[in-house]
Amino acid sequence: MKELLRTIVEGLVNQPDKAEITEDEPNESGIIVFHLKVEPDDMGRVIGKQGRIAKAIRSVMRAYAGKLGKKVMVEIDE
Numbered sequence: 001m002k003e004l005l006r007t008i009v010e011g012l013v014n015q016p017d018k019a020e021i022t023e024d025e026p027n028e029s030g031i032i033v034f035h036l037k038v039e040p041d042d043m044g045r046v047i048g049k050q051g052r053i054a055k056a057i058r059s060v061m062r063a064y065a066g067k068l069g070k071k072v073m074v075e076i077d078e
Contacts (some may be wrong), residue, residue: 001023001032001034001061001064001065001068001070001072002021002023002034004060004061004064005021005034005036005057005061005074006019006021008057008060009021009036009038009046009057012042012045012046012053013038013039013042013045013046014039014041014042014045015038015039015041015042018038018039018042019036019037019038019039019042020035020036020037020038021034021035021036021037022034022035022037023035026070029071030070030071031071031072031073032065032070032071032072032073033072033073033074033075034061034072034073034074034075035075035077036074036075036076036077037076037077037078038076040078043076043078046076047076054074054076057074058073058074061074
């Protein structure tokens with residue numbers, strides 16, 4: 001799942017080598033949290049107008065995780 005998120009983000013940002021993705025262990029509810037950190041200049045590209053791109057990234061990740069029988073959440077950190 002981390003590879004899917006990396007592929008999506010690398011296509012959006014200008015500095016893909018500086019994008020950092022960390023993965024937390026599943027919490028008590030079984031949700032895996034991915035933390036995405038990009039350069040400040042690329043933050044707008046990842047969030048999009050009114051958060052539309054961020055919502056789309058989260059939707060794709062949830063759909064893929066659902067196929068695998070898992071639950072995920074994507075947080076965009078500054």
